[in-house]
Amino acid sequence: MEHTSEPVALAVDIGGTKLAAALVGPGGTVVARRAAPTPAGNAEDVWAALAAVLVDLLDLAAAAGREVTGAGIASAAPMDLRTGVVSPVNIPGWRDFPVTARVGALVPGRPVRLGGDALCMALAEYHHGTGRGSGCLLGMVVSTGVGGGFVLDGRPLFGVTGNAGHVGHFVIDPAGPPCGCGAHGCAEAVASGPSMVRWALERGWRPPGGTADGVALAASARAGDPVALAAFRRCGEAVARVVTVAAALCEVDRVVIGGGVAQAWDLLGPAVVEPLADYPGLAFMRRVEVRPAVLGVDSGLIGAAALLVDERLPVEPLPVGEPAPAVI
Template sequence: MHTDLVAALDIGGTKIAGALVDGAGSLLVRAQRPTPAREGAEAVMGAVDEVLGALTASPLWDGVGRVGIGSAGPVDAAAGTVSPVNVPGWRGFPLVERVRKTTGGLPVALVGDGVAMTAAEHWLGAARGYDNALCLVVSTGVGGGLVIGGALRPGPSGNAGHIGHISVDLDGGPCPCGSRGCVEGLASGPNIARRALRAGWRPGPDGDTTAAAVAAAARAGDPVAAAAYERAAQALAAGIAATATLVDLDIAVIGGGVAGAGDVLLAPLRRHVRDYATLSYLRRLTVEPAVMGADAGLVGAAAAAIALR
């Protein structure tokens, strides 16, 4: 009988995933439901309860001692609430209290999804063995998390490391967050595609205008598509270098859908990081792709629950 299991939840705008995770990071039981993101708060909570119901029905449930949640943000770990940008029905929603009730009073740890990905990469992935790491999720938005001194540092709200909203262009365009020239406004997938289209890139016969299509064009030698990734890489590098300068990092790990561009993003990113991170104590800083893939959210939620005892 497992006695060290964690129930993990990964909550996003399209799906709510759950798993029972053991002390080695293996996912033993899985459950998933679509997120009814356009419906009200209780409909979304109903989907969470269905996922938890599938987990509690497992004979392994008796070995579960705690619950970890990684959620699209912003989250407020101190208050136990979530307000995901892509789930309009949840604003200040008391998710921790509701999950605690559904699971019979188990302790619940809540972190943002970027922090969860960081916890996973540090536990079992590309940041394993590094005591000081920044991990980034570059996707529809740009999130992240920090490991400092060998420990996950989610901060009091559970959002520390949210690199997407560091300003890297003082005269840049307004960001929906209220600031200006944020990393996310230059480096997220939709913004890479927008920049390429504005500069004259045109999709192929399939009409695909995603960042992945821009990456394919860049790989095939399209200079406008390559320039859009170059600019995204520069923004990411400026944010990474600023963070490394502040907290003294060993490694930056890049995950999320946009990181699927591979060297189209990583080659200019490494070059720009070398340009920006020039102080002597930053020269050891390396940039590596994430390796945990789609399970990072669940593994990381479990890791966060273990770490935040």
């Protein structure tokens, strides 16, 4: 990284398999990035791995003469912005982990902002990807799970505790399959990659290479396998129902879809768009555009950095240990 005085944000993207971080400059440019596997151990094991990545980047910024303006953190939910703690379902070692305070200790005196990973993806696409120019945007991640985040009139929608946008848990079929959240018929129980594969296997699909995953399912669909094609149609119909509900609730004018399943956009895109010709009943709901995400694996990092640019975001979290206000 060249020596310069241009400031950067420290961006963090916390996932169940990878802990990623980057220095992100103005305009969403990733200047340097680092990553480490997410340990399967206890809370301190996970933090030690993340801290090593962050310290490496902070040392790099200091050596290049770059001011670090603050830190933005994208994390899987659930979380509580009021206390800065996270309990990602895919990181068992972190339950009510004070990630905001821990990262803040590495950048003393500078702001630290926390947001959901899907919301950060939506922010990145809104500012720098296929969401540019939209008035109200829904960003969706269709992958191992189904997540979402809203950017309404330019502002990210956090909700009371930071968990707004869980569109994967819109119930699209009350009589549908059980979901990991405890409900039945959630969009995630139909449209996630593992749900698609499981549904296809139950109906006789056999992966050509022996490995039953989303990549194999997409290959079979492209080869004309009727069950694999039906799995993508079923997924697309579920996502289209989510889009219709989002359009009715928030009058979103654009939906940007990323994630592992969306890598097969040639299959997923038409499966989402075609039902949208029939589902919405009102004219404003039919105006929504559906597009693929374009920022790829950097979207969470770019979106985490974008959390720092809006002075209207939530205030700093309460001190660790102080009880949050009750949610009634």
